[in-house]
Amino acid sequence: MxxxxxxxxxxxxxxxxxxxxxxxxxxxxxxxxxxxxxxxxxxxxxxxxxxxxxxxxxxxxxxxxxxxxxxxxxxxxxxxxxxxRQSERKAQYRQYAEQLVKDGYAYYAFDTPEELEQMREKLKTAENPSPQYNHAARVQMRNSLSLSAEETAVLLEKGTPHVVRIKMPLNEEVGFTDMIRGHVQFNTGTVDDKVLLKADGMPTYHLAVVVDDYLMKITHAFRGEEWLPSAPVHLLLWKYLGWEAQMPQWAHLPxxxxxxxxxxxxxxxxxxxxxxxxxxxxxxxxxxxxxxxxxxxxxxxxxxxxxxxxxxxxxxxxxxxxxxxxxxxxxxxxxxxxxxxxxxxEKAKWFNHQYLLMTDNNRLAALLESVLKEKGVNAAPEYVATIVGLVKERCNLVNEIWDHAFFFFQQPETYDVAAVKPKWNADKTQFFRDWASVLETLSDFSLATLEESFKQLATSMNIKVGELQLPFRIMLCGGKFGPPVFNIAEVLGKHETIARIMKGLDAINA
RNA sequence: GCCGCGUUGGUCAAUCGGCUAAGACGCCUCCCUUUCACGGAGGAAUGACGGGUUCGACUCCCGUACGCGGUACCA
Incomplete structure (x- = not known):
């Protein structure tokens, strides 16, 4: 083939x-x-x-x-x-249902929903909590199998609401090879006479899926595992409609x-x-x-x-x-x-984190636009992209970026002074005053220069660099979070960094 | 009830008869870092159960248990 x-x-x-x-x-x-x-x-x-x-x-x-x-x-x-859209294909299904009836593979059923309910109630037992409309039940119901041809013809002529049901064989083995599960087999006796065409003229899934897969020349059909039990109905329909050779290969997904x-x-x-x-x-x-x-x-x-x-x-x-x-x-x-x-x-978030790391910062910045707008922030896309690049490694979701970057866009309103107070003293206040003056004179406000001048001054004043970094962070961010401090300062720029040092000093010394 | 499908750490999972049973997420310890992360080094933690087959079974077969799905004029 x-x-x-x-x-x-x-x-x-x-x-x-x-x-x-x-x-x-x-x-x-x-x-x-x-x-x-x-x-x-x-x-x-x-x-x-x-x-x-x-x-x-x-x-x-x-x-x-x-x-x-x-x-x-x-x-x-x-x-x-x-x-x-299957609703727009409605007219097509009836002929196939009729053909199945004509060929003896399906039949008309006139039972009302109430009658069906009664039947189920009546047949329900402890061993069989959900009775089926099957070979045993159908002879007791009102359908073209239990009724005479004349009676059926009269009902049809009067326009009695009816459905078309598949006539499941009493005892036949039907099987197929699932692309994921291998050979799967069912006995037709355990499957009920599924409705193929509803009283409103619409097909059920069972008829529609077969007819449309055939008409649309579908070669491989993937669906959830929950469909496996109804596979025999579909298999039989492909056969009864004479399309067996065109049947798609099935795969039932876990x-x-x-x-x-x-x-x-x-x-x-x-x-x-x-x-x-x-x-x-x-x-x-x-x-x-x-x-x-x-x-x-x-x-x-x-x-x-x-x-x-x-x-x-x-x-x-x-x-x-x-x-x-x-x-x-x-x-x-x-x-x-x-x-x-x-x-x-949790694992899903980890995946997203991996993608955040490898996604272009400009694209992430664009994704952040609506959030910034909502926060009333107006910033150049390149600026946002730089910031995103600095904070994304500590985010799992795009929506977390703001929480890790807000201080780039607005000065801190509160300061975690408790984090610096214990080791705070007048020398440190002096250090930041002096350093701010040094910063004023810098023509190159780059990461390396900043760090260098910070360390130089600290050393000359005999203060441990490590003890100054956290206070500096608090001044810039307000709390113990964010990317490396000097990176923040560099992005913030000279003017803003100095302003925050002064404001932060006031807060700490207050 | 009946029918079908499934069963390796807490989770995702590798293994297609040779296992001292990968790897990842999460968790824990340590290193890096006076924030948090990233990164690095370790750690705890797994074959549902019972029978076969076989020199050898997580892998193949059969039962059992358990779970899930279906059992609609819903898809």
């Missing part, structure tokens, strides 16, 4: 914020596609009208854009297989688990433990409540992507920092873990 062009898809339903697990699914799709020179498709699975949330689709697209995981086709850019406990990581866990779960801030239009995102928390997108890549995959060498290019080159499904991975926020 001729080698087909690799085509993968990410198919979220627009119901809310984009979970980090979702982004990882996108990432693996993307890496696989790019590695094979293939195409990455974004398809919106909005078949559940009751769960539709306005704005969610745009939000998802923006998340992908922020992460740099751009889809080649999708509702936002179009493409040869448009439309990419789940991302909560840091404590063992369950799937949820938004609630993030709220509870104090870290974001969504890629970007998401505000629910109904409740107005905002859930935090990695972007707003101060993560760099490359770092975020890198973190996600390492959750369930590694290249075997021990390398942990990968550019997206490297990921594209090295990614392999064989090295994707089978077991779920607990999310470790």
């Amino acid at each position: 001729q080698q087909q062009k690799v085509r993968v898809r990410f198919a979220p339903s627009p119901t809310g914020g984009l979970h980090l697990g979702g982004v990882r699914t996108v990432l693996f799709n993307y890496l696989f596609a790019k590695q094979h020179n293939g195409e990455f498709v974004l398809r919106i699975e909005d078949t559940d009208q009751t769960r539709y949330v306005p704005g969610a689709e745009e939000y998802i697209i923006e998340c992908l854009s922020w992460c740099g995981l751009i889809a080649d086709e999708g509702p936002h850019v179009g493409g040869p297989y448009a439309p990419y 789940l991302i688990l909560k840091p404590d406990g063992f369950g799937k990581l949820s938004k609630r866990d993030g709220d509870r433990l104090g870290f974001p779960v969504y890629a970007m801030d998401w505000t629910d239009p109904k409740s107005g409540l905002t859930s935090g995102g990695f972007r707003e928390r101060g993560f760099l997108p490359e770092a975020f992507v890198n973190v996600l890549a390492m959750l369930g995959w590694n290249d075997g060498t021990g390398q942990e920092i990968f550019s997206i290019q490297e990921l594209i080159e090295r990614f392999s499904l064989e090295r994707v873990h089978k077991a779920g991975a607990k999310f470790d926020y």
Whole structure:
């Protein structure tokens, strides 16, 4: 068979914020596609009208854009297989459902939600807490299998609300080779007659995913492990529709688990433990409540992507920092873990720290712009970049930069005098007065000159240099923090440094 | 209940029958530094359990336990 062009898809339903697990699914799709020179498709699975949330689709697209995981086709850019929103493809699904009924692989079911509920109540036992609509139950329900052809025809003609359900074989083994898990097998008798087409004419996920993957010529399908149990339904559908030869290869990705406990990581866990779960801030239009995102928390997108890549995959060498290019080159499904991975926020911050260190200071300065504006600071971008370069090694998040750099933009308002008082004396006051005068005369206010004159004067006055550095720091910053003192002074400049020495002296001697 | 998937330090994890079981995060100690970091040197900490197979099992097989996922006209 001729080698087909690799085509993968990410198919979220627009119901809310984009979970980090979702982004990882996108990432693996993307890496696989790019590695094979293939195409990455974004398809919106909005078949559940009751769960539709306005704005969610745009939000998802923006998340992908922020992460740099751009889809080649999708509702936002179009493409040869448009439309990419399932709601807009509604008319297409019915014919396939009808075809399945005609071929005896599916049937009409007229049961109302109440009747379904009754059936489940009636059949529920201690051993079987969730009865299925299966081969045993279907004969007792109202459907085109239990009803006569005439009765069915009448109901249909009257426009009775109905769904189409797949007719699961009583006892057949269906299996497939998962690219991550190897051979997986199921017995059809344990799977229920899933609804394929809903009463409102919309397909369920089961029908839609098969039809669209076929129509869109998807060659490899990645999805979360939670989909594994419904794989037999999809397998059978590919077969019944006569498309078996075109069926994509499947890969069921391991789940991302909560840091404590063992369950799937949820938004609630993030709220509870104090870290974001969504890629970007998401505000629910109904409740107005905002859930935090990695972007707003101060993560760099490359770092975020890198973190996600390492959750369930590694290249075997021990390398942990990968550019997206490297990921594209090295990614392999064989090295994707089978077991779920607990999310470790501390490690995520460490990744971001690594990226902060290697990211260009001008870019970081630009990221800081909004914060500066908010603080009422007006500073030249180059100045901000210099400062960022000085403080970033002690930050994990972009948002922490201000906390480590504010004193560059404003004089201290309070001083940690307690830190200097114990060893303070008149000699030291004199030292700083004298040094300030020396500074006045300096034509070159560089790091080396500053340090040199400081040490020279200290030595001549017989004061230990070490005992003067902390007071100097307090004068410049207000507290025991910040980059090396002389670096701060150099950046602050002659005028400001002298002013702060004087003001600081007053505070200490007050 | 049933079906499926999984199980190496606190966490991410390497190992594809030879292990004195890498590495990273976090934690601890020390060095550097009279702030905090960065950097450097150390340290504590791991194969769920029981049977096989094998000269040899973390690695292969079978059970058990535990966890997770699914069991919707949700995806």
